[in-house]
Amino acid sequence: MLKKFNQDKNMRRIQTFNAISERGLRRFPLESYEVGSEKTNAEAIMLRSHKLSVEELNTELKAVGRAGAGVNNVPVQECTKRGVVVFNSPGANANAVKELVLCGLLLSSRGIIPGINFASSRNNINDYGVLSRLMETEKKRFKGNEIAGKTLGVVGLGAIGSMVADMAIKLGMKVQGYDLSLIHISEPTRPERIGYAVFC
Numbered sequence: 001m002l003k004k005f006n007q008d009k010n011m012r013r014i015q016t017f018n019a020i021s022e023r024g025l026r027r028f029p030l031e032s033y034e035v036g037s038e039k040t041n042a043e044a045i046m047l048r049s050h051k052l053s054v055e056e057l058n059t060e061l062k063a064v065g066r067a068g069a070g071v072n073n074v075p076v077q078e079c080t081k082r083g084v085v086v087f088n089s090p091g092a093n094a095n096a097v098k099e100l101v102l103c104g105l106l107l108s109s110r111g112i113i114p115g116i117n118f119a120s121s122r123n124n125i126n127d128y129g130v131l132s133r134l135m136e137t138e139k140k141r142f143k144g145n146e147i148a149g150k151t152l153g154v155v156g157l158g159a160i161g162s163m164v165a166d167m168a169i170k171l172g173m174k175v176q177g178y179d180l181s182l183i184h185i186s187e188p189t190r191p192e193r194i195g196y197a198v199f200c
Helices: 001-012 076-083 094-109 112-121 130-143 161-168
Strands: 010-014 033-036 044-047 061-066 087-090 150-153 175-176
Touching: 076 087, 087 175, 094 112, 094 161, 112 130, 161 175
Parallel strands: 010 033, 010 044, 044 061, 061 087, 150 175
Antiparallel strands: none
16 A cells, blocks of 8 residues: 555656647656646646646646747746746657648649549549540649759748758759848858848
């Protein structure tokens, strides 16, 4: 009984808001942490987009972790007054966002969605030969443009922007990047493969 009491006393409680990745939550061993949305008087809070209110800060709280780049949905000033540490995870989702940017580039340049819509609108044609000839005739309407050789402007060269710029360069695009933090950096120390542009 005493052993169980000591175990309970040493357990750390983490309250979650939003859906936090199971892979991330597995980093908290079950024998040491109680993690879940129903936990009250938690010593830590983990959230993504939930707008944390002052009323949700309890007296046991020691830390608030945001699974994302900013902390604009956390009452940082009030947390600071109470001695609660607030931290975020910039760059944690940078690769996922980079891949979505690539998806958007390809969808917008290659006529993929109009092609799918055209093919779907012909679902009443049951003869494969007729459908095949029709698609061969009409496919040029949806060829779009290759992105290689095109110029991509990237505003902000942080964790996400720098990955997007690097990806675009590897795909044969020209990249013009702008970042306030690079304004005062001398030309030789700027990223070599990214053209530097100041947009006024």
